[in-house]
Each structure stands twice: as structure tokens, then as C-alpha cells.
Amino acid sequence: MSPLIEINDLLLADKTNLVILDSRGFAGAHDRYLAGHLDGALFVNLDPDLAAHTENAAEGGRHPLPTPEAFAELLTRLGITPETRVVVYDDKAGANSAARLWWMLKAIGHPQVQVLNGGVQAAIDHGVALSTEETVPTPASTPYPVPAGFNGTVNIDEVGKAAHDDSRLVIDVRENARYLGQTEPLDLIAGHIPGAINAPYMLFNLDASGKYKPAEELRAAYTDALGNVKPQDTIVHCGSGVTACHTLLALEHAGLPGAKLYVGSWSEWSRRDLPVGKENRY
Structure with missing residues (x-):
């Protein structure tokens, strides 16, 4: 699907x-x-x-x-x-x-x-008429089975190691000004995880209408960004683990599944007194 x-x-x-x-x-x-x-x-x-x-x-x-x-x-x-x-x-x-x-x-x-x-x-x-009436859900008659956990995540220690491993890649999807440490509207310290590359999700993923770019265009862009690194050896993060999922979806749409999510993202890293990068790396 x-x-x-x-x-x-x-x-x-x-x-x-x-x-x-x-x-x-x-x-x-x-x-x-x-x-x-x-x-x-x-x-x-x-x-x-x-x-x-x-x-x-x-x-x-x-x-x-x-x-x-x-x-x-x-x-x-x-x-x-x-x-x-x-x-x-x-x-x-x-x-x-x-x-x-x-x-x-x-x-x-x-x-x-x-x-x-x-x-x-x-x-x-598309001309669809929107509703202003709240829809009240009908709970399922059988509880959803409790999953064992969320697959495809990595912790802060693994991110730090991956960022300095040539066989792996860490992608920061925030806008370039935040990545460079020129501005930081949400977290305490500006900058990025040293070794991470910058692939802003809006620039890489979206066309002028606000939709995802065609799969083949996304595949070309991310194949170039990943270089010799396999998707499953790639970690994606943002400010707090939300917009990074937009890039994970883009990779899936491009036929490059398997990348991992660093949920804590910059909001966790920047509060741990860890090294901060401010150089530009695409």
C-alpha cells in the first residue's frame, strides 16, 4: 500500500x-x-x-x-x-x-x-465542502492489541555513534538556519548534531502546491543524499521527532524504506551538554 x-x-x-x-x-x-x-x-x-x-x-x-x-x-x-x-x-x-x-x-x-x-x-x-460539526468516535468493541513497542527507533547513544560512522548517516530535516545555529525558536541551544547532514523536509519533499514530489524525484534526491549508505543504516531527526516522520514517509514513498527515527531529536540532544555543530553539510 x-x-x-x-x-x-x-x-x-x-x-x-x-x-x-x-x-x-x-x-x-x-x-x-x-x-x-x-x-x-x-x-x-x-x-x-x-x-x-x-x-x-x-x-x-x-x-x-x-x-x-x-x-x-x-x-x-x-x-x-x-x-x-x-x-x-x-x-x-x-x-x-x-x-x-x-x-x-x-x-x-x-x-x-x-x-x-x-x-x-x-x-x-479540490472543492470539497468541509464540516464544522465534531465527529464523535464509536469505540471498537474489541480493544486494540497492545503492541510490543514502536519498531524503528534509535536512542541518543546510537545517534552519536552513527553520526561519526562512514557506513551510517544521520539526517537533520530542520530548516537550514536552525541546522546552522543561526536561529532556534524552540530549544535552548542552536546548532546541530556534529556529523549530521541537513536535508530540510520542505525543500526536499514538497512541491510548490504543498504535496509530496513524485516518487522518482524523491528517489533521485535521497539516493544522492544517502550516497553509499543504505536506507536501513540511516537515522532521521528533527526538533522533537515529529516533522522527521515527514521525511520517513518521503523515503518510503521513494522506495527507500528502512530508515530509523531518533525520537528525542535536537530537543533531547541540545539539553545533554553534548557537542554542537554549526558547519554546513548537505
Whole structure:
């Protein structure tokens, strides 16, 4: 199954056992959902649904993963079973909570999950009438099985080793100014993990309309960026493990699956009194 679905294909899809999730994040997420969402879409919030509450970002970053038990409870509440087809979108071209939720479902082995290419804006551009009525979920009659964990993650120690290993690659997907340490709007220290390359997700992944670039174009760009490193030996991170999932989806769409997610990302690394890089490396 492709990780992406186009709005026209979604409109024509069999709605049997299909759950559409409007996954947004940060301030005003629920208000933005109520202002206009796809009819029948259930609201999912980055905080607290897709991240655990933390008082110390030095241990896991600003958006650590929830426990497998909590995630299974969320899926059950949303009426999702292992057989459910899930389509998720957000209002940030999939770059925010939608890609994070897609990755989380993939990481627990859920077989049918896609992101709406272009997010809610694609629906607006297509002329779809949005709803302002909140959809109340019907919980699944059988609890979603608690997964063993989220596959495809690495910890801070492994990232530090990989960044200085020529057979591995660490990709920082934040915008170049943050990577270079010229600005840092969210974390305490500006800069990047020494040895990591910069591949800003908006520049690499998105076209002018806010949709993912064609698979062959993405494959060419990331094949060049990876060089001789295999996708499965690649680690992707961002500020707090959210937008990095946009690049993980891009790699999957490009036919280059297997890269790992450093969930803690810069928000964890920068709080550990570890080396900081500010040189440019693409």
C-alpha cells in the first residue's frame, strides 16, 4: 500500500472499515479542526494523543512517544482495529501530526495506513465542502492489541555513534538556519548534531502546491543524499521527532524504506551538554 493517497481517490474509496483522522497539533488545534475538516473525520491531537507528557525534555525530547498501552487505548477509542484502513491528514501538508501518526501506526505493524497528500488544503483545492460539526468516535468493541513497542527507533547513544560512522548517516530535516545555529525558536541551544547532514523536509519533499514530489524525484534526491549508505543504516531527526516522520514517509514513498527515527531529536540532544555543530553539510 502506498503511504500516500490523493483526495480524489479518498473520495471514491470504499468507506467500509475506513477511519479518517484529522491529526493536528500545537495551539488552537481543536479550534482549527472545528473551523473545517473532512466530513466524518475524527480529531486527534499531537498533545496528548501522540506524545507522552514530559517535564524533562533532556530525557526523550519535547515529544516522546506514548506508551504502547496508551497508544492502543487511543486506537480503541477511535474505533480502530488491526483490520481498519486508516487515512490521516493535518493542516501542515502532512508535515506535522499526520506523518507522525502514520509512522506510529507503521511502527506497531498496522498494515493499512495512508496520509492524504497535501492535507486538508488538497481537499479545499479540490472543492470539497468541509464540516464544522465534531465527529464523535464509536469505540471498537474489541480493544486494540497492545503492541510490543514502536519498531524503528534509535536512542541518543546510537545517534552519536552513527553520526561519526562512514557506513551510517544521520539526517537533520530542520530548516537550514536552525541546522546552522543561526536561529532556534524552540530549544535552548542552536546548532546541530556534529556529523549530521541537513536535508530540510520542505525543500526536499514538497512541491510548490504543498504535496509530496513524485516518487522518482524523491528517489533521485535521497539516493544522492544517502550516497553509499543504505536506507536501513540511516537515522532521521528533527526538533522533537515529529516533522522527521515527514521525511520517513518521503523515503518510503521513494522506495527507500528502512530508515530509523531518533525520537528525542535536537530537543533531547541540545539539553545533554553534548557537542554542537554549526558547519554546513548537505
